[in-house]
Amino acid sequence: TERCWLIPLYIQNFGLKDPDVLIGLAKQCAQQDPIATISSIDNFGIKNQSVLFDIAKQCAQLAPSVTVKCIRNFGIEDQRHLIEIAKLCAQRDGFETANNISNFQIKNQKARREILLLALQQNPRSIMYWNSANLDGEEKLPRIYTVGIYNIQINVDEPEEIVNSYIEEHFPGKEFKDLLQKIADRKVKESELKGLSEGEKQRKVYELEENKKRHLQWLGSALFLLRQTFTDDQIKWVAEKGLLNAIQEFRRPDLQWPLTLALSKSASEPKAIMAWDNLPCSKFEEKHSWLKLAHLLGAQLVGQGCEETVVSQLLEVVGGRKGSIFMDALKHQILLETLLHLANEQNLTSNEKSLTLKRALLEMGTDTGKKKEERLLRSLRYINCILLFGTPEFLKDSKIDLQDALEQSIRSKVPIEGIDNFAEKYLKEFGDARDPTAIITYASKVASLNDPQAAASLGKYISNVLRGDFQNVRNSLENNPHLRKIHEYNPEFLEKWGQKVDMIELSKIQSSGKEAEFSPEKWLKEKLIDNTHLGKLEETCPLLQRYLTASTDEEKKTIRQELSKKMEQSSSLPKEDPERIRLSVQSNCMQIISAKNTPDCIGKLKSLKVFLEKAPFNKPEFLNDVEGLQRQLSKQKAETKLSKFVAIETEDYMDLLLCGTEVDGSCQRVGGDASLNKGLLGYLLDGKNRLLAIKTEKGPKGRIEARCLLRLLWDGKQPVLLRERFYPHPIHPDYEKTLNKLAQSKAEALGVPLVSFDEKGGKYPRTLEALGGPAPFEYSDAGGGVKWQGTYTVSNARFLTAE
Numbered sequence: 001t002e003r004c005w006l007i008p009l010y011i012q013n014f015g016l017k018d019p020d021v022l023i024g025l026a027k028q029c030a031q032q033d034p035i036a037t038i039s040s041i042d043n044f045g046i047k048n049q050s051v052l053f054d055i056a057k058q059c060a061q062l063a064p065s066v067t068v069k070c071i072r073n074f075g076i077e078d079q080r081h082l083i084e085i086a087k088l089c090a091q092r093d094g095f096e097t098a099n100n101i102s103n104f105q106i107k108n109q110k111a112r113r114e115i116l117l118l119a120l121q122q123n124p125r126s127i128m129y130w131n132s133a134n135l136d137g138e139e140k141l142p143r144i145y146t147v148g149i150y151n152i153q154i155n156v157d158e159p160e161e162i163v164n165s166y167i168e169e170h171f172p173g174k175e176f177k178d179l180l181q182k183i184a185d186r187k188v189k190e191s192e193l194k195g196l197s198e199g200e201k202q203r204k205v206y207e208l209e210e211n212k213k214r215h216l217q218w219l220g221s222a223l224f225l226l227r228q229t230f231t232d233d234q235i236k237w238v239a240e241k242g243l244l245n246a247i248q249e250f251r252r253p254d255l256q257w258p259l260t261l262a263l264s265k266s267a268s269e270p271k272a273i274m275a276w277d278n279l280p281c282s283k284f285e286e287k288h289s290w291l292k293l294a295h296l297l298g299a300q301l302v303g304q305g306c307e308e309t310v311v312s313q314l315l316e317v318v319g320g321r322k323g324s325i326f327m328d329a330l331k332h333q334i335l336l337e338t339l340l341h342l343a344n345e346q347n348l349t350s351n352e353k354s355l356t357l358k359r360a361l362l363e364m365g366t367d368t369g370k371k372k373e374e375r376l377l378r379s380l381r382y383i384n385c386i387l388l389f390g391t392p393e394f395l396k397d398s399k400i401d402l403q404d405a406l407e408q409s410i411r412s413k414v415p416i417e418g419i420d421n422f423a424e425k426y427l428k429e430f431g432d433a434r435d436p437t438a439i440i441t442y443a444s445k446v447a448s449l450n451d452p453q454a455a456a457s458l459g460k461y462i463s464n465v466l467r468g469d470f471q472n473v474r475n476s477l478e479n480n481p482h483l484r485k486i487h488e489y490n491p492e493f494l495e496k497w498g499q500k501v502d503m504i505e506l507s508k509i510q511s512s513g514k515e516a517e518f519s520p521e522k523w524l525k526e527k528l529i530d531n532t533h534l535g536k537l538e539e540t541c542p543l544l545q546r547y548l549t550a551s552t553d554e555e556k557k558t559i560r561q562e563l564s565k566k567m568e569q570s571s572s573l574p575k576e577d578p579e580r581i582r583l584s585v586q587s588n589c590m591q592i593i594s595a596k597n598t599p600d601c602i603g604k605l606k607s608l609k610v611f612l613e614k615a616p617f618n619k620p621e622f623l624n625d626v627e628g629l630q631r632q633l634s635k636q637k638a639e640t641k642l643s644k645f646v647a648i649e650t651e652d653y654m655d656l657l658l659c660g661t662e663v664d665g666s667c668q669r670v671g672g673d674a675s676l677n678k679g680l681l682g683y684l685l686d687g688k689n690r691l692l693a694i695k696t697e698k699g700p701k702g703r704i705e706a707r708c709l710l711r712l713l714w715d716g717k718q719p720v721l722l723r724e725r726f727y728p729h730p731i732h733p734d735y736e737k738t739l740n741k742l743a744q745s746k747a748e749a750l751g752v753p754l755v756s757f758d759e760k761g762g763k764y765p766r767t768l769e770a771l772g773g774p775a776p777f778e779y780s781d782a783g784g785g786v787k788w789q790g791t792y793t794v795s796n797a798r799f800l801t802a803e
Contacts, residue, residue: 006036007025007029007036008026008029008033008036008037008039008040008041008043008044009036009040009043010043011025011040011043011044012043012045019045019046019048022044022045022046023044023046023048023051025044026041026044026046026051026055027054027055027058030055030058030059030062031058031062032450034058034059034062034063034066034067035063035066035618037055037059038059038063038066038067038070038073039066039070039073041055041073041074042073049076049077049078049081052074052075052076053074053076053078053081053085055074056071056074056076056081056085057084057085057088060085060088060089060092061088061092064088064089064092064093064096064097065089065093065096065618065619066618067085067089068086068089068093068096068097068099068100068101068103068104069096069100069103069614069618070103071085071086071103071104072103079106079107079108079111082104082105082106083104083106083108083111083115085104086101086104086106086111086115087114087115087118090115090116090118090119090122091118091122092122093122093123094118094119094120094121094122094123094125094126095119095122095123095125095126095128095129095613096613097115097118097119097122097126098116098119098120098126098128098129098130099126099128099129099613101115101116101119101129116129116130117225117228117229120221120224120225120228121225121261121264124217124218124221124222124225124257124260125221127220127221127224130224159213159216159217159220160180160183160184160216162220163180163216163219163220163223164177164180166220166223166224167180167223170223170227171223171227171235171239173236173239175239175240175242175244175245176223176239176244179219179244179245179248180216180219182245182248183212183215183216183219183248184212184216186208186211186212187208188201188204188205188208192204203635206634206635210635214253215248218248218256218257218260219244219248221257221260222244222247222257222260225260225264226238226264229264229268230264230267230268234267234268237267237273238263238267241276241292242289242292243263243267243292243293243296244260244263245289246289246290246292246293246296247259247260247263247293249289250289250290250293250336251329251333252333252336252337255333255336255337255340258340258344259293259296259336259340262296262297262300262340262343262344263296265300265303266296266299266300266303269300269303271302271303272299272300272302272303273299273303275298275299275302275303275308275311276295276296276299278302278308278312279295279298279299279302279308279311279312279315280312280315280316281295282295282315282319282320284319284322285319288319288327290332290333290336291318291319291332293336294315294318294319294332294335294336294339295315297336297339297340297343298311298312298314298315298339300343301339301342301343301350301353301357304343304350304353305349305350305351306350306353306354306357307354307358310354310357310358310361311357313361314357314360314361314376317361317364317372317373317376318332318335318373318376321369323370324373325370325373325374325377326373326377331377334377334380334381334384335377335380337384338380338381338383338384338387341384341387341388342356342357342383342387345387345392347392347393348392348395348396352395352396355398356383356395358398359379359398359402360376360379360380360383360402361376363375363376363378363379363401363402364376364379378427379402381427381431382402382403382405382406382423382427383395383402385406385409385410385426385427385431385440386402386405386406386409388437388440389409389410389412389413389440389443389444390444391409391412391413394406394408394409394412402423403422403423403424404423406422406423406426407422407423407426410422410426410443410462413443413444413447413455414443414446414447414455414458414459414462415455415456415459416459416462416463417459417460417463417467419463419466419467422466425466426462426466429465429466429653430462430465433654433700434654434658434700434701434702434703435654435658435661438654438657438658438661438670439462439657439670441670441671442458442657442670442671442677442680443458445670445671445672445674445677445678446458446674446678446681448674449674449675449678451678451776453776454678454681454776454777457681457684457685457774457775457776458681458684460473460685460774461653461681461684461685464653465653470653471651474651474684474685474686474687475494475497475498475687476687478774479773479774480686480687480688480772480773480774481771481772481773482686482688482714482770482771482772482773482790483687483688483773485714485771486688486712486714486719489718489719493719493750494687496749496750497687497712497750499749500648500649500650501649501742501745501746501749502745503646503647503648503698504646504647504648504738504741504742505645505646506645506646506647506694506734506738507644507645509734509737509738511734514733515732515733516632516730516731516732516733517730517733518598518633518729518730520592520593520595520601521548521593523629523729524548524589524592524593525548526725526729527622527625528541528544528545528548528589528622529545529548529549530781530784531621531667531781531785532785533620533621533622533625533667534585534617534620534621534622535620540582540616540617541582541585541586541589543559543562543563543566543583543586544585544586544589544590546559547559547560547586547590560590563583563586563587563590566583567580567583567584567587570583576614578616581611581614581616581617582616584611585608585611585612585617588604588607588608588611589608591604592604592605592608598633601633602630602633602634605626605629605630605633606630608626609623609626609627609630612626621667621672621673621676624665624667624669624672625665627664628664628665628666628728629664629665629729631664632664632665632728632729632730633730644696644697645694645695645696645697645705646694646695646697646698646702647692647693647694647695647735647738647739647741647742648692648693648695648698648742649690649691649692649710649742649746650690650691650692650693651687651689651690651691652700653684654700655691655693655695655700655704656683656684656689656691657670657680657684658670658703658704659683659691659693659704659707659709660672660677660680660727662703662704662705663704663705663706663707663727663728664727664728664729665727665728665729666727666728667779668680668683668779675786676779676785676786677779678776678777678786679777679778679779679780679785679786679787680779681775681776681777681778682773682775682777682778682779682787682790683709683778683779684775685773685774685775686773686774686775686778686790688711688712688713688770688773688790689709689710689711689712689778690709690710690711690712690746691707691708691709691710692707692708692709692710692723692739692742692743693705693706693707694706694707694735694738694739705735706726706727706728706731706732706735706736706739707726707727707739708723708724708725708726708727708739708743709723709724710722710723710724710743710746711724711770711780711782713768713769713770713794714768714769714770714771715764715766715767715768715769716766716767716769717766718752718753719750719752720752720753720754720755720764720768720797721743721746721747721750721752721753721754721755722755722756722757722768722782722794722797723739723740723743723754723755723756723800724756724757724780724781724782725757725758725781725782726739726758740800743800744800753799754799754800755768755797755798755799755800756782756797756798756800757781757782757794757796757797757798759798759799759800759801760798761798761799761800761801762798762799763796763797763798763799764797764798764799767793767794767795768793768794768795768797769792769793769794770783770787770790770791770792770793771790771791772789772790772791773789773790774790775789775790776788776789777789778790778792780792780794782794782796782797
């Protein structure tokens with residue numbers, strides 16, 4: 001399976017002639033490596049159109065963004081088949097489907113419109129490509145709206161002016177205009193700034209502006225969706241009920257668009273409209289907009305065929321009294337998320353959805369008041385977790401308790417050891433964590449590897465956390481050759497290693513007063529040469545590779561001239577031609593190096609992103625690096641220390657899980673490329689690794705603002721402490737200084753040398769070794785990426801000295 005991508009490329013070398021064998025292999029390859037299969041489907045010699053259709057559908061489900069770009073590789077001629085594949089892609093990657101809809105060569109205008117609407121529903125940014133479907137007689141959006149609202153590549157007026165013009169042209173009445181004004185008028189109150197430092201004030205203003213921009217983008221896309229899918233009466237109904245306003249006020253940005261789609265489905269379904277009138281309306285609904293959203297989702301479920309009496313009973317419990325626990329933001333967010341996921345679940349019938357809610361109500365028992373609500377909340381959380389894990393089948397058997405169904409659901413994804421009160425402990429440790437979905441996201445990535453060892457390792461992590469002995473097992477000598485070697489060196493050493501250094505409050509350190517330093521060239525070398533986030537650079541971007549490794553300015557000048565000449569020669573090629581895209585990426589990277597200032601650099605990063613989303617790159621890991629850098633540079637001036645920030649040494653299970661997710665620019669984020677973030681397993685399970693982190697506050701709820709890993713390595717004679725690369729990049733000088741200070745305190749407490757591979761100190765005389773650990777994979781910047789079983793060397797370490 002590790003080398004599956006080679007089979008489509010070299011299948012002809014085997015001389016296979018049997019069509020059935022070739023078809024079987026093609027389908028297996030499409031399952032395990034759809035991207036390689038799409039690129040080389042011709043090599044299987046399949047002529048049967050039905051078979052090609054089946055394989056293309058398989059690829060559309062697993063790799064939609066590549067399928068839409070390379071759909072012509074399959075040679076499918078049947079328009080019905082092409083339409084079905086395009087719809088599958090649109091439901092999974094709307095942005096790329098809208099961008100590449102012309103590749104399908106679909107002649108039916110109605111079908112093209114349906115595909116575009118599906119794309120818009122999946123991703124509101126798909127609005128940018130509405131005009132690309134060439135819909136005769138349909139409203140054409142000015143480019144300034146489709147592009148300008150998302151601030152891509154062109155200079156436009158403020159987004160609120162663009163949205164305002166659209167409202168004035170298409171929506172009579174004042175409801176939507178008032179909503180726009182409400183968003184546009186958002187300002188930081190003087191009371192919110194009282195007692196804050198100048199840096200904290202800047203950050204507060206920056207966050208408000210970003211939040212305002214996000215709401216304007218949402219409103220622009222939402223209004224366009226309403227205009228395209230609703231009648232005038234339906235739009236009037238939405239305005240009268242204040243539902244867009246309720247969605248705007250909801251505090252979960254990630255659910256804002258899904259709730260908009262729920263509104264779209266309910267307002268266009270007569271049964272749902274009727275259910276809205278029949279369902280109980282809480283007397284607190286006008287004051288608490290979340291109750292209005294619960295009412296909306298309840299109506300959607302009834303419109304799908306769920307029992308109205310069951311939904312009514314649920315709404316009466318959650319909104320029936322002033323002191324309801326669901327008035328708490330976190331608790332009603334769980335309610336709405338559960339109802340939303342249940343309504344969107346296509347693998348449950350309306351009867352099964354009704355029975356699921358009925359089970360939640362029954363498990364309240366005979367309790368009343370707060371206890372009754374707490375029991376309902378717990379059951380809703382079980383349901384939500386099962387749906388998030390993508391295992392709705394475990395809700396079908398109404399004879400199984402919901403907590404047992406959750407345990408079965410998780411065990412189906414990850415092998416978990418026997419844990420008493422599993423579901424209760426899971427909700428406490430992961431469901432109540434600062435990112436409840438992180439473990440679910442990461443479990444799906446690990447499962448996609450089809451690697452039993454990786455799945456077993458994640459299962460151990462979860463089991464150890466739920467048993468309450470995570471740190472003990474993590475630091476055990478069992479299955480850890482590296483720690484055993486340290487123990488042989490000095491049996492007391494690991495006890496010292498387990499003692500955390502004192503926390504540092506950033507309010508008590510002397511600020512440098514400096515802004516973060518940033519070298520675009522150094523950053524590109526790190527991401528493209530050291531980390532290979534665009535693959536082998538000499539193959540994907542050979543001119544850029546030569547440029548980044550050139551030793552003289554004259555050599556670089558020659559390379560730029562060569563690139564300029566090639567770009568001129570390629571100007572006759574189609575804009576989407578892979579070679580032209582390659583040249584554009586290389587040109588943009590070189591322009592970033594020569595950027596005059598931070599705004600200029602940000603503009604060039606925006607241009608680079610556009611090309612990285614297209615073939616032949618297809619959203620590589622480098623795109624995440626670019627987006628992370630853009631965010632860091634955009635908020636750089638506001639990124640000063642906050643008085644409540646703390647610097648700590650930690651091996652908290654959630655800090656380790658999120659150490660690549662809460663900072664920009666890390667390939668170890670839980671939702672990243674599975675071939676890279678499988679290295680996170682080494683962080684989770686191997687006790688030789690510690691995390692030094694700047695956190696927004698003390699305790700498990702504090703988010704990581706900046707971090708570096710500490711690794712206890714071996715130099716052949718003694719342990720050595722390696723301080724790994726800082727994240728994010730660029731990092732604020734105060735954060736860098738404080739993390740180095742923590743590392744130095746740890747080294748002094750252990751009495752060992754402190755080294756790094758990104759410092760300018762003297763070269764450490766010996767090669768450092770990691771001698772193996774309990775995880776099948778571990779990622780190390782200094783060690784060269786993902787390493788098998790925690791075995792690697794670091795030969796370029798340098799002493800890290802105190803300032």
